[in-house]
Amino acid sequence: MLRVLQVLQAHGDDGVRPEEIARRTAMTKRSVYRDLHALEDEMHIPVWNDRGRWGVERQAFLPPLSLTLPEAMAVFLSARLVTRFADRYEPNLASAFQKLEEGLPEALRSHVERTLDDLARKPVDADYNRHVRDLTRAWAERRVVEFQYAPALYDGAPREPRKAVVRPYLLEPSLSTHALYLIGLDETRGALRTFKVERIRDLSLTPRTFEAPEAGALEPTLRRAWDIIADQPETEVVLRFAPTVAARVREAAWHPSQRLDVGADGSLEWRATVAGTIEIRLWILSWGDEVEVLEPAGLRADVAATHARAAARYAAQP
Numbered sequence: 001m002l003r004v005l006q007v008l009q010a011h012g013d014d015g016v017r018p019e020e021i022a023r024r025t026a027m028t029k030r031s032v033y034r035d036l037h038a039l040e041d042e043m044h045i046p047v048w049n050d051r052g053r054w055g056v057e058r059q060a061f062l063p064p065l066s067l068t069l070p071e072a073m074a075v076f077l078s079a080r081l082v083t084r085f086a087d088r089y090e091p092n093l094a095s096a097f098q099k100l101e102e103g104l105p106e107a108l109r110s111h112v113e114r115t116l117d118d119l120a121r122k123p124v125d126a127d128y129n130r131h132v133r134d135l136t137r138a139w140a141e142r143r144v145v146e147f148q149y150a151p152a153l154y155d156g157a158p159r160e161p162r163k164a165v166v167r168p169y170l171l172e173p174s175l176s177t178h179a180l181y182l183i184g185l186d187e188t189r190g191a192l193r194t195f196k197v198e199r200i201r202d203l204s205l206t207p208r209t210f211e212a213p214e215a216g217a218l219e220p221t222l223r224r225a226w227d228i229i230a231d232q233p234e235t236e237v238v239l240r241f242a243p244t245v246a247a248r249v250r251e252a253a254w255h256p257s258q259r260l261d262v263g264a265d266g267s268l269e270w271r272a273t274v275a276g277t278i279e280i281r282l283w284i285l286s287w288g289d290e291v292e293v294l295e296p297a298g299l300r301a302d303v304a305a306t307h308a309r310a311a312a313r314y315a316a317q318p
Contacts, residue, residue: 003027004035005045008056015053042091044133069108076100076108083115087178089122091129131203132171135182139168144187144208148201161201164188167210169218171197174228176282181228185210192221194229223256224275226283232276238295241268245290254283269294277302 003025007016018032025032036054040047046057067075079097086093097112097119138145145168148161169192170183179196186193222230241249243266250260250268261269274280277299284291284303293300 004032005039005056008047008054011055013055013058015048015050015055017052018054021054072100073108076112080111080115082173083119086119086122088125088128089119090132092133094119128198131197131200132180134203134205135168135171135197138205139171142209142212143168144206144210145203146206147203149195150199150201152196152199162188164193164195165206166193166195169213170222172228176227176279183222183228183230192218192231194231224273226255226274226279229279230275232278234273234275235277235296235299236271236273237277237280237293237299238269238271239284240292240294241270241287242290243267245287271295 004021004027007021007024010016018029018036021027021032022029027035036047039045039056048055048057079093079100083093094116097116100112135145137143144165146163146165149164150161151159153159165187166182167185167187168182169185172181172183173179174181177196179198182195182197182200184193184195185191224230224234240263246262246266246268249270250262254270255272255274257274258270258272263269277296281299281302284293284299285306289307293303
């Protein structure tokens, strides 16, 4: 399919006949027609057909980039990180890797090939891919979207999906949940909200457009997030790390607002102001018994209760 697309692009506005594509790609004419329709129906690339000649709309692609080798490596590593944490096949990511591969030296091309192999083994989620494509379009065109949203089951109790009317501001991947999130102004709530793409249902683009936020307006809010969720109240979190892990904690900047204080016994008091405790709670639990929550009281009680339940489970005979 990529070879067919490359031939279409090479012929520009003049277009090309399917038999010529077949000759250039060593494909059968039937396979060429199959790929032409797949480009339009599956990849949603605007292909045109005029009196037997086929082409692709000029505005379908961004201008080509001229990358230095270090720049290409930086792009590759960024995409590689996304691929490592992806749990489904993403056709646009695969296509981007294929294009990146064309101008790389052999050493990097082999890395790209392995990445494509890894990606090809992941399952296809057509609904998810369609939502990502439509949200990307809405973000680029500044179009308001409507959808049904299924809330998370934090307490185990099911909740009914709700309708959301949203101005898409950002699409952000999460390192901790390996998921993609939509961040935007929820007109139904009158506030900035975060939506996990996997929980979005019945997505549609409306004809309404919106003005993008002023430059720099979102950053202060987003910086409060531990990972993705920035729409929760500011919360001061204070932790005490055991001397055994204090050095490892000091090695990383976990949050822009963090402040550190090393105790005489080698322990570390760590504090930061974050948006709520939903996301940071999982990070705290990952340190096991080598961290103690000092503030806030509600988070301390929650973490203590979680450890107590875990201890009771392990105390029972398997």
